[in-house]
Amino acid sequence: xxxxxxxxxxxxxxxxxxxxxxxxxxxxxxxxxxxxxxxxxxxxxxxxxxxxxxxxxxxxxxxxxxxxxxxxxxxxxxxxxxxxxxxxxxxxxxxxxxxxxxxxxxxxxxxxxxxxxxxxxxxxxxxxxxxxxxxxxxxxxxxxxxxxxxxxxxxxxxxxxxxxxxxxxxxxxxxxxxxxxxxxxxxxxxxxxxxxxxxxxxxxxxxxxxxxxxxxxxxxxxxxxxxxxxxxxxxxxxxxxxxxxxxxxxxxxxxxxxxxxxxxxxxxxxxxxxxxxxxxxxxxxxxxxxxxxxxxxxxxxxxxxxxxxxxxxxxxxxxxxxxxxxxxxxxxxxxxxxxxxxxxxxxxxxxxxxxxxxxxxxxxxxxxxxxxxxxxxxxxxxxxxxxxxxxxxxxxxxxxxxxxxxxxxxxxxxx
Amino acid sequence: xxxxxxxxxxxxxxxxxxxxxxxxxxxxxxxxxxxxxxxxxxxxxxxxxxxxxxxxxxxxxxxxxxxxxxxxxxxxxxxxxxxxxxxxxxxxxxxxxxxxxxxxxxxxxxxxxxxxxxxxxxxxxxxxxxxxxxxxxxxxxxxxxxxxxxxxxxxxxxxxxxxxxxxxxxxxxxxxxxxxxxxxxxxxxxxxxxxxxxxxxxxxxxxxxxxxxxxxxxxxxxxxxxxxxxxxxxxxxxxxxxxxxxxxxxxxxxxxxxxxxxxxxxxxxxxxxxxxxxxxxxxxxxxxxxxxxxxxxxxxxxxxxxxxxxxxxxxxxxxxxxxxxxxxxxxxxxxxxxxxxxxxxxxxxxxxxxxxxxxxxxxxxxxxxxxxxxxxxxxxxxxxxxxxxxxxxxxxxxxxxxxxxxxxxxxxxxxxxxxxxxxxxxxxxxxxxxxxxxxxxxxxxxxxxxxxxxxxxxxxxxxxxxxxxxxxxxxxxxxxxxxxxxxxxxxxxxxxxxxxxxx
Numbered sequence: 001x002x003x004x005x006x007x008x009x010x011x012x013x014x015x016x017x018x019x020x021x022x023x024x025x026x027x028x029x030x031x032x033x034x035x036x037x038x039x040x041x042x043x044x045x046x047x048x049x050x051x052x053x054x055x056x057x058x059x060x061x062x063x064x065x066x067x068x069x070x071x072x073x074x075x076x077x078x079x080x081x082x083x084x085x086x087x088x089x090x091x092x093x094x095x096x097x098x099x100x101x102x103x104x105x106x107x108x109x110x111x112x113x114x115x116x117x118x119x120x121x122x123x124x125x126x127x128x129x130x131x132x133x134x135x136x137x138x139x140x141x142x143x144x145x146x147x148x149x150x151x152x153x154x155x156x157x158x159x160x161x162x163x164x165x166x167x168x169x170x171x172x173x174x175x176x177x178x179x180x181x182x183x184x185x186x187x188x189x190x191x192x193x194x195x196x197x198x199x200x201x202x203x204x205x206x207x208x209x210x211x212x213x214x215x216x217x218x219x220x221x222x223x224x225x226x227x228x229x230x231x232x233x234x235x236x237x238x239x240x241x242x243x244x245x246x247x248x249x250x251x252x253x254x255x256x257x258x259x260x261x262x263x264x265x266x267x268x269x270x271x272x273x274x275x276x277x278x279x280x281x282x283x284x285x286x287x288x289x290x291x292x293x294x295x296x297x298x299x300x301x302x303x304x305x306x307x308x309x310x311x312x313x314x315x316x317x318x319x320x321x322x323x324x325x326x327x328x329x330x331x332x333x334x335x336x337x338x339x340x341x342x343x344x345x346x347x348x349x350x351x352x353x354x355x356x357x358x359x360x361x362x363x364x365x366x367x368x369x370x371x372x373x374x375x376x377x378x379x380x381x382x383x384x385x386x387x388x389x390x391x392x393x394x395x396x397x398x399x400x401x402x403x404x405x406x407x408x409x410x411x412x413x414x415x
Numbered sequence: 416x417x418x419x420x421x422x423x424x425x426x427x428x429x430x431x432x433x434x435x436x437x438x439x440x441x442x443x444x445x446x447x448x449x450x451x452x453x454x455x456x457x458x459x460x461x462x463x464x465x466x467x468x469x470x471x472x473x474x475x476x477x478x479x480x481x482x483x484x485x486x487x488x489x490x491x492x493x494x495x496x497x498x499x500x501x502x503x504x505x506x507x508x509x510x511x512x513x514x515x516x517x518x519x520x521x522x523x524x525x526x527x528x529x530x531x532x533x534x535x536x537x538x539x540x541x542x543x544x545x546x547x548x549x550x551x552x553x554x555x556x557x558x559x560x561x562x563x564x565x566x567x568x569x570x571x572x573x574x575x576x577x578x579x580x581x582x583x584x585x586x587x588x589x590x591x592x593x594x595x596x597x598x599x600x601x602x603x604x605x606x607x608x609x610x611x612x613x614x615x616x617x618x619x620x621x622x623x624x625x626x627x628x629x630x631x632x633x634x635x636x637x638x639x640x641x642x643x644x645x646x647x648x649x650x651x652x653x654x655x656x657x658x659x660x661x662x663x664x665x666x667x668x669x670x671x672x673x674x675x676x677x678x679x680x681x682x683x684x685x686x687x688x689x690x691x692x693x694x695x696x697x698x699x700x701x702x703x704x705x706x707x708x709x710x711x712x713x714x715x716x717x718x719x720x721x722x723x724x725x726x727x728x729x730x731x732x733x734x735x736x737x738x739x740x741x742x743x744x745x746x747x748x749x750x751x752x753x754x755x756x757x758x759x760x761x762x763x764x765x766x767x768x769x770x771x772x773x774x775x776x777x778x779x780x781x782x783x784x785x786x787x788x789x790x791x792x793x794x795x796x797x798x799x800x801x802x803x804x805x806x807x808x809x810x811x812x813x814x815x816x817x818x819x820x821x822x823x824x825x826x827x828x829x830x831x832x833x834x835x836x837x838x839x840x841x842x843x844x845x846x847x848x849x850x851x852x853x854x855x856x857x858x859x860x861x862x863x864x865x866x867x868x869x870x871x872x873x874x875x876x877x878x879x880x881x882x883x884x885x886x887x888x889x890x891x892x893x894x895x896x897x898x899x900x901x902x903x904x905x906x907x908x909x910x911x912x913x914x915x916x917x918x
Binding site for chain 2: 259260262263264265268269270272273297298300301304308311314323327332333334337341342343360361
């Protein structure tokens with residue numbers, strides 16, 4: 001697990017001073033100072049800063065990638081990190097992150113909650129909250145390296161938990177709903193705590209830095225996954241904060257997103273009707289919840305959920321054969337408030353694979369490629385060329401047309 | 416007979432040099448302002464400034480001026496109040512009026528502004544890119560249930576999916592205006608325009624004239640407290656059925672169409688004797704509470720094979736709870752009529768002082784339905800002084816599915832807001848049954864003007880959507896994030912669910 005990464009950061013685990021410096025030509029050429037070097041996690045001031053930040057929407061541009069080996073073979077994080085490193089221009093050091101699926105094979109049935117915590121008091125409160133509904137089988141700090149001076153990371157902990165049968169019985173809900181409920185509760189009411197991911201056998205690693213710095217910080221070279229998502233953020237109007245970086249996650253679902261959801265206002269109000277609390281102040285959050293609603297709670301197939309989120313035009317629906325037309329008409333009329341409008345390219349990771357999706361009129365870049373059992377998507381073809389040495393095919397997915405990778409034999413397949 | 420203290424509001428000025436002495440003004444005026452003795456002689460007192468004579472004077476010789484007659488200023492005893500007292504002292508009657516509330520209440524619409532895209536997301540050019548306004552009126556299921564179709568795809572489960580919705584090509588429909596209060600030619604114009612624009616007209620409470628049967632798929636048939644013209648055939652002809660409980664211009668008040676307006680045709684359409692007054696009781700006497708409403712909704716659904724059934728209510732103080740009850744009672748849409756909504760006739764005191772602003776009503780109803788988790792079970796139609804496409808866009812952003820236009824439609828047909836609808840002498844031939852006046856409106860011409868208006872507002876709505884960077888109306892609906900308040904107090908912003916500009 002300790003193969004030397006090729007993205008140019010030291011791997012000896014020793015604290016580094018300042019931003020990582022290595023052989024990477026990008027790092028040498030680009031300024032490493034972040035526009036707003038965050039003094040602390042969550043911004044200045046004590047705890048309510050989290051929610052104050054959440055009060056406005058984060059706009060921005062971004063770069064993203066996703067790669068899935070449909071054979072289920074595990075890939076080192078290095079692939080994802082290299083793919084993001086060549087997209088450096090698409091971010092500004094105010095947020096980056098990765099998600100890996102299949103990274104915790106020792107405890108595959110446990111929900112693994114990655115927590116960002118402001119202080120020990122927040123951690124105690126989170127643990128108390130978790131203990132009310134879950135059995136915590138393993139609790140530990142997420143292994144990290146030190147960031148350089150001037151960057152203060154939050155406390156990062158992970159909890160491998162199983163739902164307490166009594167809690168399930170008392171609340172009369174399923175294990176997934178219990179996790180969702182708990183995540184919503186922590187994010188919206190525990191001061192200084194934020195759940196970065198909450199799925200099984202997966203985890204999200206994110207923060208305020210460039211992607212390769214985040215990878216170095218989280219020691220990603222120690223993980224292997226059948227599906228990796230990566231993201232590089234360019235927020236335009238809000239200082240980056242650790243919780244605001246991508247991927248956004250709920251249960252097994254992780255989203256990396258480039259774009260802006262112009263329909264955020266109604267998407268979030270629609271979700272509130274189903275008990276979701278959009279407390280993070282970023283439009284990406286709604287995408288994760290919408291997928292959760294449609295895939296898990298409404299039982300829609302992945303293709304149809306994508307169809308509802310990036311709906312075809314009425315003129316296209318009207319031309320379909322009657323039975324299909326009726327289906328698509330119903331989907332659009334019923335899920336109109338869920339439709340994502342505005343420019344976006346997203347990659348959704350789930351336990352059984354990933355799906356990439358562009359907006360209805362393709363206002364953001366997305367390139368896809370296949371090489372053997374590996375399917376890869378990225379904002380720029382350069383990422384694909386960096387990672388896949390001989391792709392069988394490279395194409396630009398059409399507007400609203402999902403690119404789906406499914407891991408064969410995966411135990412949990414969405415949709 | 417004693418002289419009235421109420422002096423003329425307007426002064427009819429005829430340029431004697433220009434006047435042809437053709438007498439057209441005499442013929443055009445529905446208010447009998449003019450007599451003719453070698454030249455037209457106006458009686459200013461009768462003039463309502465409807466501009467019919469001005470528009471049709473071939474010599475452009477007529478202007479209407481405000482009476483320069485000065486009153487001693489008194490901010491408390493405004494002139495209108497003094498005139499009402501004089502009139503009531505003369506007659507002992509209720510002050511009647513037509514059209515909507517004209518008092519200078521604070522307009523919430525005029526203190527809301529829309530968003531637009533800059534840099535971080537692209538605006539969309541509606542002339543070059545698709546821009547979709549299609550809207551479905553009716554209840555939507557909570558979710559879409561599908562099953563594998565055996566061929567690798569999916570299909571709707573039997574009975575699942577969208578049922579009993581009316582498809583609209585644009586979120587603008589025409590408000591209910593009854594045949595009787597308006598002329599048959601107005602109804603014909605509305606029906607023709609509704610068909611051409613892929614939208615709906617609404618019969619109001621006066622029944623559906625046989626001439627409109629060809630357009631029945633574009634007609635909402637209304638059931639009001641007088642039940643005029645209501646029978647199973649009428650109910651089944653409509654694309655949807657609407658139970659009218661209240662009207663924004665006169666919440667809690669019934670209607671009274673005087674016998675003089677009940678000619679042969681109106682009599683047949685309303686199923687009442689010719690010349691008899693058509694009185695709509697203030698309440699439905701079979702709806703004294705919400706459970707009675709539920710029974711009526713169910714009865715109508717049974718009678719019509721489950722057509723969408725909507726309920727029209729006036730925006731009053733407790734509108735959120737009322738609308739919620741209406742949706743729980745099974746309504747497929749709630750029609751909210753704000754306090755500036757129009758009327759053919761209403762007591763002025765009620766029109767001007769009862770009810771709440773539409774904008775507030777939309778906001779609280781939409782939010783309450785969401786809080787109850789039943790927003791999808793009914794559409795919201797917003798009406799009551801939708802004056803422009805901007806009002807429409809803001810109403811939709813606050814949470815309405817559809818807006819209904821009545822006054823705007825009449826203005827398109829010539830109405831000049833002279834507020835004389837209740838007199839039955841409309842010079843423009845709109846709110847009258849006098850054949851010499853009603854024939855002034857050619858339904859074909861009227862339909863073209865109404866279609867133009869709907870098309871123009873739809874284009875403008877598309878421009879707004881494009882600027883907002885979205886290409887479908889469902890992404891604006893209820894998206895209050897795209898609105899900001901300018902000059903609204905904090906509490907109003909909170910009630911509207913809208914941030915002040917700057918946040």
